[in-house]
Amino acid sequence: MVVIHMKKYLIAGLVIEFDYRYDQYFKNNIENYIYEGSREVDHTITVKYALELQKPTSKLHRIFSKSVSGLKAYMNYDENYRNIEIWIDEDTFTDAATAEYVYTGMIFLELAQRHGLLPLHGSAINYKGDVILFAAPSGTGKSTHARMWKHLFKDDVSWVNDDKPLLDVTSEGIFVYGAPFSGQYSSNTNDKKPLKAIVFLQQGITDNVQKLNEKEALKHLMTNTLRPTEEALWDQALNHFEQIIKEIPIYLLDASLSTSAVKSIKKAIYNE
Structure with missing residues (x-):
């Protein structure tokens, strides 16, 4: 059974709604940033997994990684980056937990830049x-x-x-x-x-x-x-x-x- 940890976090002044699958990097870490206030969510980041990724159909997407056999990871997003989906083919990564951490961290830092940090x-x-x-x-x-x-x-x-x-x-x-x-x-x-x-x-x-x-x-x-x-x-x-x-x-x-x-x-x- 996959447990989804969809919660709100206040990180560097940004309210991020985020879910993750693997505890390796986030457990006993990101909980320190849990937000229970009433501010509107700035961005939602959802991580999704598939055994075989299909070609993105949205015009607003970015391919992170691919191999000879196909896509390994990409993201879909809306015009203001308010809602972001990160798709990972976990079968192609020997360490899916690290892939999840790297891609979500990379996107968070880009969002921080867009907010002036x-x-x-x-x-x-x-x-x-x-x-x-x-x-x-x-x-x-x-x-x-x-x-x-x-x-x-x-x-x-x-x-x-x-x-x-x-x-x-x-x-x-x-x-x-x-x-x-x-x-x-x-x-x-x-x-x-x-x-x-x-x-x-x-x-x-x-x-x-x-x-x-x-x-x-x-x-x-x-x-x-x-x-x-x-x-x-x-x-x-x-x-x-x-x-x-x-x-x-x-x-x-x-x-x-x-x-x-x-x-x-x-x-x-x-x-x-």
């Missing part, structure tokens, strides 16, 4: 009420570096999001939301905190910290953001980048795998 590829921690965001390509060690902060500073550190934190760039300041799409582990908090600094990591041995100029900061921000598919969303992202660069210090850390890397960047951020 900026997803960055990184690990964001809450240190004494400040968000410090460590950004880098996969495999560079940003999660490892973030865990070293937790090791050193214990209860002063908690996760915001360990994969794609969402930046809310406003006239009152720049804030970071947690979300349940946070990588392999449930390393996220349903919270919104002010952004203190962005640290781009490169694997190294010196633990040298360099404060980036505007040109270098923009290059790193563009490299590590979720790339919008529409020109208007790119314009929005560029405006966000401009404000972030003006208001938030951005650093490059030549990070070793030791706690001295943490001490070096903490000293730079807090002028210690």
